Amino acid sequence: MARPLSEQKREAILEAAVLLFARRGVWSTPTSAISAAARVAEGTLFTYFPTKEMLVNTVYAALKHELADALLSAYPKAADARVRFRHIWDRYVQWGVAHPEKFGVLVQLQASELISAESRTLGAAEFKEFDRLAKDSIRKKRIRNHPLPYLAAVMTSLADATIGFVAKNRNSRTDYGSTGFDIFWAGIEQ
Amino acid sequence: MARPLSEQKREAILEAAVLLFARRGVWSTPTSAISAAARVAEGTLFTYFPTKEMLVNTVYAALKHELADALLSAYPKAADARVRFRHIWDRYVQWGVAHPEKFGVLVQLQASELISAESRTLGAAEFKEFDRLAKDSIRKKRIRNHPLPYLAAVMTSLADATIGFVAKNRNSRTDYGSTGFDIFWAGIEQ
Amino acid sequence: MARPLSEQKREAILEAAVLLFARRGVWSTPTSAISAAARVAEGTLFTYFPTKEMLVNTVYAALKHELADALLSAYPKAADARVRFRHIWDRYVQWGVAHPEKFGVLVQLQASELISAESRTLGAAEFKEFDRLAKDSIRKKRIRNHPLPYLAAVMTSLADATIGFVAKNRNSRTDYGSTGFDIFWAGIEQ
Amino acid sequence: MARPLSEQKREAILEAAVLLFARRGVWSTPTSAISAAARVAEGTLFTYFPTKEMLVNTVYAALKHELADALLSAYPKAADARVRFRHIWDRYVQWGVAHPEKFGVLVQLQASELISAESRTLGAAEFKEFDRLAKDSIRKKRIRNHPLPYLAAVMTSLADATIGFVAKNRNSRTDYGSTGFDIFWAGIEQ
DNA sequence: GATGAATGAGGATTCATTCAT
DNA sequence: AATGAATGAATCCTCATTCAT
Numbered sequence: 001m002a003r004p005l006s007e008q009k010r011e012a013i014l015e016a017a018v019l020l021f022a023r024r025g026v027w028s029t030p031t032s033a034i035s036a037a038a039r040v041a042e043g044t045l046f047t048y049f050p051t052k053e054m055l056v057n058t059v060y061a062a063l064k065h066e067l068a069d070a071l072l073s074a075y076p077k078a079a080d081a082r083v084r085f086r087h088i089w090d091r092y093v094q095w096g097v098a099h100p101e102k103f104g105v106l107v108q109l110q111a112s113e114l115i116s117a118e119s120r121t122l123g124a125a126e127f128k129e130f131d132r133l134a135k136d137s138i139r140k141k142r143i144r145n146h147p148l149p150y151l152a153a154v155m156t157s158l159a160d161a162t163i164g165f166v167a168k169n170r171n172s173r174t175d176y177g178s179t180g181f182d183i184f185w186a187g188i189e190q
Numbered sequence: 191m192a193r194p195l196s197e198q199k200r201e202a203i204l205e206a207a208v209l210l211f212a213r214r215g216v217w218s219t220p221t222s223a224i225s226a227a228a229r230v231a232e233g234t235l236f237t238y239f240p241t242k243e244m245l246v247n248t249v250y251a252a253l254k255h256e257l258a259d260a261l262l263s264a265y266p267k268a269a270d271a272r273v274r275f276r277h278i279w280d281r282y283v284q285w286g287v288a289h290p291e292k293f294g295v296l297v298q299l300q301a302s303e304l305i306s307a308e309s310r311t312l313g314a315a316e317f318k319e320f321d322r323l324a325k326d327s328i329r330k331k332r333i334r335n336h337p338l339p340y341l342a343a344v345m346t347s348l349a350d351a352t353i354g355f356v357a358k359n360r361n362s363r364t365d366y367g368s369t370g371f372d373i374f375w376a377g378i379e380q
Numbered sequence: 381m382a383r384p385l386s387e388q389k390r391e392a393i394l395e396a397a398v399l400l401f402a403r404r405g406v407w408s409t410p411t412s413a414i415s416a417a418a419r420v421a422e423g424t425l426f427t428y429f430p431t432k433e434m435l436v437n438t439v440y441a442a443l444k445h446e447l448a449d450a451l452l453s454a455y456p457k458a459a460d461a462r463v464r465f466r467h468i469w470d471r472y473v474q475w476g477v478a479h480p481e482k483f484g485v486l487v488q489l490q491a492s493e494l495i496s497a498e499s500r501t502l503g504a505a506e507f508k509e510f511d512r513l514a515k516d517s518i519r520k521k522r523i524r525n526h527p528l529p530y531l532a533a534v535m536t537s538l539a540d541a542t543i544g545f546v547a548k549n550r551n552s553r554t555d556y557g558s559t560g561f562d563i564f565w566a567g568i569e570q
Numbered sequence: 571m572a573r574p575l576s577e578q579k580r581e582a583i584l585e586a587a588v589l590l591f592a593r594r595g596v597w598s599t600p601t602s603a604i605s606a607a608a609r610v611a612e613g614t615l616f617t618y619f620p621t622k623e624m625l626v627n628t629v630y631a632a633l634k635h636e637l638a639d640a641l642l643s644a645y646p647k648a649a650d651a652r653v654r655f656r657h658i659w660d661r662y663v664q665w666g667v668a669h670p671e672k673f674g675v676l677v678q679l680q681a682s683e684l685i686s687a688e689s690r691t692l693g694a695a696e697f698k699e700f701d702r703l704a705k706d707s708i709r710k711k712r713i714r715n716h717p718l719p720y721l722a723a724v725m726t727s728l729a730d731a732t733i734g735f736v737a738k739n740r741n742s743r744t745d746y747g748s749t750g751f752d753i754f755w756a757g758i759e760q
Numbered sequence: 761g762a763t764g765a766a767t768g769a770g771g772a773t774t775c776a777t778t779c780a781t
Numbered sequence: 782a783a784t785g786a787a788t789g790a791a792t793c794c795t796c797a798t799t800c801a802t
Contacts, residue, residue: 002611002785003780009787025303027217030771041788043774052772111301113215146373147364153351154373161347165340174337183336183344187377193761220796231382231763233799242797382764383801389766405683407597410792421767426794491681493595526753527744533731534753541727545720554717563716563724567757573782600775611784613778622776 010048012038017059022101026056026108057119060109063102068126070095075129081142082185084133089159089181096163103163127152143188151188158184200238202228207249212291216246216298247309250299253292258316260285265319271332272375274323279349279371286353293353317342333378341378348374390428392418397439402481406436406488437499440489443482448506450475455509461522462565464513469539469561476543483543507532523568531568538564580618582608587629592671596626596678627689630679633672638696640665645699651712652755654703659729659751666733673733697722713758721758728754 016037020029031052035045049055071091076083096103109115134151137143146154162180169176206227210219221242225235239245261281266273286293299305324341327333336344352370359366396417400409411432415425429435451471456463476483489495514531517523526534542560549556586607590599601622605615619625641661646653666673679685704721707713716724732750739746 002613002783003787005786028303031773032771042772043789044787046773047786050773108301108303111298113218146369147355150351150355150364150366150369153355154348154370157347157351158344161340161343165337165343174340176340179336179340180344183377187373195761199762221798222796232797233382233764234762236798237761240798382762383766385765408683411794412792422793423768423795424766427765430794432793488681488683491678493598526749527735530731530735530744530746530749533735534728534750537727537731538724541720541723545717545723554720556720559716559720560724563757567753575782579783601777602775612776613785614783616777617782620777 005048009038009040009044013040013045013048013055014059014062017055018063018102018105021056021059021105021108026105026112026114031055053114056109056112056114057116059105060115060119061122063106063109064123064126066102067092067095067106071127072129081133081137081140082189085137085155085185086181088130088133089155089184090177092155092159093163093166093177093180096159097166100167107160124149124152130155141190144190146188154187155184195238199228199230199234203230203235203238203245204249204252207245208253208292208295211249211295211298216295216302216304221245243304246299246302246304247306249295250305250309251312253296253299254313254316256292257282257285257296261317262319271323271327271330272379275327275345275375276371278320278323279345279374280367282345282349283353283356283367283370286349287356290357297350314339314342320345331380334380336378344378345374385428389418389420389424393420393425393428393435394439394442397435398443398482398485401436401439401485401488406485406492406494411435433494436489436492436494437496439485440495440499441502443486443489444503444506446482447472447475447486451507452509461513461517461520462569465517465535465565466561468510468513469535469564470557472535472539473543473546473557473560476539477546480547487540504529504532510535521570524570526568534568535564575618579608579610579614583610583615583618583625584629584632587625588633588672588675591629591675591678596675596682596684601625623684626679626682626684627686629675630685630689631692633676633679634693634696636672637662637665637676641697642699651703651707651710652759655707655725655755656751658700658703659725659754660747662725662729663733663736663747663750666729667736670737677730694719694722700725711760714760716758724757725754 013034016034017029020033020037023029024033031045032042034055035042038045045055049058071088073091074087076087079087130152131148134143134148138145143151158180162176165174165176165180203224207219207224210223210227213219214223221235222232224245225232228235235245239248261278263281264277266277269277320342321338324333324338328335333341348370352366355364355366355370393414396414397409400413400417403409404413411425412422414435415422418425425435429438451468453471454467456467459467510532511528514523514528518525523531538560542556545554545556545560583604587599587604590603590607593599594603601615602612604625605612608615615625619628641658643661644657646657649657700722701718704713704718708715713721728750732746735744735746735750
């Protein structure tokens, strides 16, 4: 048998891509820079990702997945709706603040025509726990009745906007994380 | 004597740029495509905009300005805070829905590393009426006290998220425009 | 008005291409080598020939045309059929011997999948004087009746084979040029 | 102990190469495509043929050999010169018509700079029966006296040209195979 | 100022070949 | 010997920008 594909190299490429995308922008980072940063030959990148576009979409999927994962650790399944929303909100914002490059790349990719419709659909599907929570809360009349995708968009956009403020105002009077959630919750609660 | 720069050509270039940026993405539209679409020679573009980056930033500024302008037409200066917020919200959303290419480009540019910090600052400054309204409303205790830039970000991000839903669901039951504003208002009112 | 396309540069590129194709083979000569040899920037080549394939097909057409032209100078229109055939034969062989690179490239291209069907058709059309002569000779029963394209192929292939021998045996006893024609004529005369 | 080289794999690679060379051209077929078609690993190809060039030359030699072989089956050693020439001619043309891919590749390689002088010499040597026949016929004054290599070239080039016409005009009035031989024979007979 | 040809650095891939398994 | 991942030089072409006309 030949050398097996190395998960380690794949990861290195993915990580290097995120880092460079964050620093220089997706379109301004050549694949050669990525392979160099990953300490891999230029050609090797293409044995793991057949095109740059595929690499970019994989980066997107990976980040979405990581973010979705972060939302669920220690998720208080049984708690009150507000508590659960707050948990998700907090994790979301914390992840963005803790991983500014990753978060920046996610935002960049969100707006990019490089991400296929399929990738977007798959990315959205990662957040099914949010959907469950929202549906449950609507049924229990804790929040007003809105289409689930819109609710998700509202939370995401608010959180995205919030992350920047938290990051840039760490020692300000205002706790943007809490403030943001309060706005969000007041906006949707019944 | 030298011919003076033609405002008409400048406009043609700018319009062509917006159209093509919307269709193909900023990075995937060569300046040559823009000059062709504007019916202008390749070199001419550079007598109006010394670099592509400058052109992009000018496009950004122009769109920001146009949007800001749209918010103010028939602005009910004397009306109640909620009415005025609603006016701005509606105009914002309407503009986005009515000019999908322009709106799309704005979103793209927002997330792009091509837009200089200066451009962003200038862009934000266009919305001083919003700031005035917000400050006034806080003083009058119609809305809770939040830093003005954050309030602006909250409204913008919510409206941005809303525009997509309005555009894609024109004949759905849900009136995303109103729904969105209700959420926004409930979120910030005192 | 801007700089006009330079016929001189076009020629230089074409000539450089022929030379390098002859030396290194079509597939082994990078466009960069051609532009360098033509003392032109790499990009310039592509303003004259949009793709390498187009360049190759143009080279082919140019050589075919040059060869066809050579056949006709001082063509004895009124002479006897044999004399006219001999004229064409001689000119063909002489051209091949006098321009070994060009001839070599033509042979190479003949066998290449880079030459489009269209190019081949156009190339064949250059030799209409031969067709006229052949048709006339058949009518006058100077040569046997064969389909014109086949007759052309017979002459061409024989001449092609002959050229190599003439070139490599300049001072041999055998005059391959005459010998070849004798074989050709004996083969087709009535 | 090491596994011995497998004649079967060698053949598979050679056959795959011919097929792909015919379809896509020698230069446009990557070795990886050949190994894939031969159901062999990419690296394996190189244990049988150290370089692509070697592989190509081997393909050439194999085809030349196969063709030469075809000429001799049921060769009428004792028959009249014309009959023997006709036999060789017919077999040659038939082989080309019956194996269009192989024939096409041979033509391609003939014109290619990939084939070493040595390969060409060895290839020519395969046709010694033709030389014997020619020498004999000259001595017996059945054909005119020409250098043997030139005679071979004349026949080969005529036959090559003929094969294309036979292949493309299977149900035409003209029997290009016979016609071609008649031309050839009339050209060389004494 | 307007034009569009000229420039050449840059970039995503490809591919023959090597080498670890 | 067989495998197929790893390598990196090489290639065609693009495109922002310059410059001759």
